[in-house]
Amino acid sequence: GAVVSQHPSRVICKSGTSVKIECRSLDFQATTMFWYRQFPKQSLMLMATSNEGSKATYEQGVEKDKFLINHASLTLSTLTVTSAHPEDSSFYICSASRDRSTDTQYFGPGTRLTVL
């Protein structure tokens, strides 16, 4: 149990276009989902926290108008990178939490975004 999927696994796009990444909890309902970004050889950096049916909470320095997060159901959250630029190229990882009391997060496999 506790499987999280992401789609697509990798995407290449042109500068200025928007890209949507989906995160799904396959066998549990996720009260909270998280989005991270990871640059090569670096640690994961939390971008935002989202609870189903409410607005996402963004970390300091993350532009909420550029990284749109929608958490429409207990099993699906989406991250849209709007007007992507080469500096947005990164590895994007989502995670889902089903148990608030123990805070365990289960991570998706990640999405490699390359902006040309």
Add this chain to the structure above:
Amino acid sequence: LAKTTQPISMDSYEGQEVNITCSHNNIATNDYITWYQQFPSQGPRFIIQGYKTKVTNEVASLFIPADRKSSTLSLPRVSLSDTAVYYCLVGDLNSGTYKYIFGTGTRLKVLA
């Protein structure tokens, strides 16, 4: 700032036991300690979680002293495939929702 501190890297040989210690001096009463493993270009994989004393599962053991200011992940008889980055995390309760602040992790290299 990350709430945890770990050695940046460790080397070991196949078949040895590896112990990775993490410091979390400011751990809160409600915090659990969770360890993840990450391979390149993959999402972190849950290894083990504990609150106090000792926890053991099929892949690892977690030792937590009484003051909970540190924890040690123990990997028995490592193999080459255990080469990865290992993260120690404690939840950061924020407005009723825990979140993780990742530190550098420990890059474990298992040698033949």
